[in-house]
Amino acid sequence: MATTYKAIATVTVGSGGAANIEFTSIAADWTDLIILCSLRSNSASTADNLKIELNGSTSNFTARSIYSTSDSSPNSYSFSIGEIAGINATNTTASVFSNTTIYICNYASANNKSISTDSVAENNATRGDLSLYATLWSNSSAITSIKLVAAGGNFIQYSTATLYGISNS
Amino acid sequence: MATTYEPIATTNGTGSSDTITFSSIPGTYTDIIIMGTSKGSFNDENINIRFNSDTASNYSWTMLDGNGSSATSSRGSSQTYIRGGVSGTSNSANIFQINNYANTTTYKTSVSRANNTGARTRAIVGLWRSTSAINSVSLINDSGNFSTETTFTLYGIASA
Numbered sequence: 061m062a063t064t065y066k067a068i069a070t071v072t073v074g075s076g077g078a079a080n081i082e083f084t085s086i087a088a089d090w091t092d093l094i095i096l097c098s099l100r101s102n103s104a105s106t107a108d109n110l111k112i113e114l115n116g117s118t119s120n121f122t123a124r125s126i127y128s129t130s131d132s133s134p135n136s137y138s139f140s141i142g143e144i145a146g147i148n149a150t151n152t153t154a155s156v157f158s159n160t161t162i163y164i165c166n167y168a169s170a171n172n173k174s175i176s177t178d179s180v181a182e183n184n185a186t187r188g189d190l191s192l193y194a195t196l197w198s199n200s201s202a203i204t205s206i207k208l209v210a211a212g213g214n215f216i217q218y219s220t221a222t223l224y225g226i227s228n229s
Numbered sequence: 230m231a232t233t234y235e236p237i238a239t240t241n242g243t244g245s246s247d248t249i250t251f252s253s254i255p256g257t258y259t260d261i262i263i264m265g266t267s268k269g270s271f272n273d274e275n276i277n278i279r280f281n282s283d284t285a286s287n288y289s290w291t292m293l294d295g296n297g298s299s300a301t302s303s304r305g306s307s308q309t310y311i312r313g314g315v316s317g318t319s320n321s322a323n324i325f326q327i328n329n330y331a332n333t334t335t336y337k338t339s340v341s342r343a344n345n346t347g348a349r350t351r352a353i354v355g356l357w358r359s360t361s362a363i364n365s366v367s368l369i370n371d372s373g374n375f376s377t378e379t380t381f382t383l384y385g386i387a388s389a
Contacts, residue, residue: 064384065234091382092264122319122346126295136295136350163342165266165322171378174266174322176344178352192295192352194344196319226264228236228382 065094070222077102077214082207083223088168090225095206097160097221103149103212107181107189110145110160113207114173114197118142123195130188145179146191149212153184157219167203172196235385237261242268242379249375251383252365256331258385263325263366265381269316270373273348276314276323277369280337280357284309290355296348311355314343316370320378321345330363337363 071081086093101108112121121142128134147158160179167173175195182188208221235258240249254261267276279288286307294301305312314323322344330337336358343351357363368381 064236124295124297124344124346124348124350126293126300126350126352128300134293134295134300136297136300138297163264163322163324165264165320166380171266171268172320174320174344174346176322176324176342176350178342192293192342192350194322194346194350196346198319226234226384228239228384 064227066225068223068225070220073215073217073219075217077216079214080207080209081215081221082205084205086204086206088202091166091228092226093164093167094224094226095162095221096224097162098157099160099219100148100157100216101210101213102216103210104151105149105212106151106183106187107146108149108213109143109211110147111142111209111211112144113142113209114203115201115205117199120198121195123193126192128190143211144175144177144193144195146181146189147179147210148181152181156182156184164203170200172198172200173203233387237383237385239380239382242375242377244377245374247370247374248367249381250365250367254364254366256362259388260326260328260386261330262384262386263381264384265323266320266379267314267316267323268320268376268378269318269370272317273345274316274370274372275312276316277310277371278313278325278339278355279310279367279369280363281361281365282367283359287358288355290353292351292353294349294351310369311339311357313339313341313353313355314368315345315349315351317345317347319345319347327363333360333362335360
């Protein structure tokens, strides 16, 4: 039996930050992919948006979200820009990183790819953000590379993401 | 270390049935989780959950739902199912986690994440008021049949 929930690769951002976190040459050995992330952006705001690029593509994404901050009722939005989560940014408590889970079903299939994302960005003193996203990438190609981008800035040092493979056999 | 996230069974949609059932689930894990993609016949479909083929009013659920323009919370009490997932004419990611499913002392709870970009995204908690060990889980499309692009896998999670 194959080992499931196997760590495939980890990327940790070094000093100076990074414009993106990328996993390449992803083999079609698994059924699903999960990326567990701890992220923070240097965007000068209380939250930044996490975007995803698959196989280098930034198009053919659609999404619906639930977004809640601690000081307001939850809202729901629609997107077509590859936005998949909210993450911590500069104007949140120092050293606080978002906790983000990205689940990609049947990533190597010839069908369109569906993605589920849960993310929390806590700010200790005044605010916490919770975001739930449903995303569809309307593309039948097997996913071989995944790039995560902070929409408003760069990932700061110590941001990290690990890609796991889950197999049904 | 015990093997965890162990695949127990995979079931695909047939295009002619509204139900996917995982049966004869062994009680050898701590938790079970069902993950996969669904596709149905209509743009906005619900996937309901039943355990052990129980069709009595022993279920309740609370749901956070976002349809792209507004977020709402709703609840169903004394229901004949847990409103657990979503499906539609586009591929929809669903995750159903059932904790401590094999114990015979407590009622059973579930947590679901449901995603259909054609209609909505959801987070749902569910309760089945039964102390029986869960040995089967049925996923029921309340509007149409599951297409052949539908595939779900049941995994067992062991604590030790």
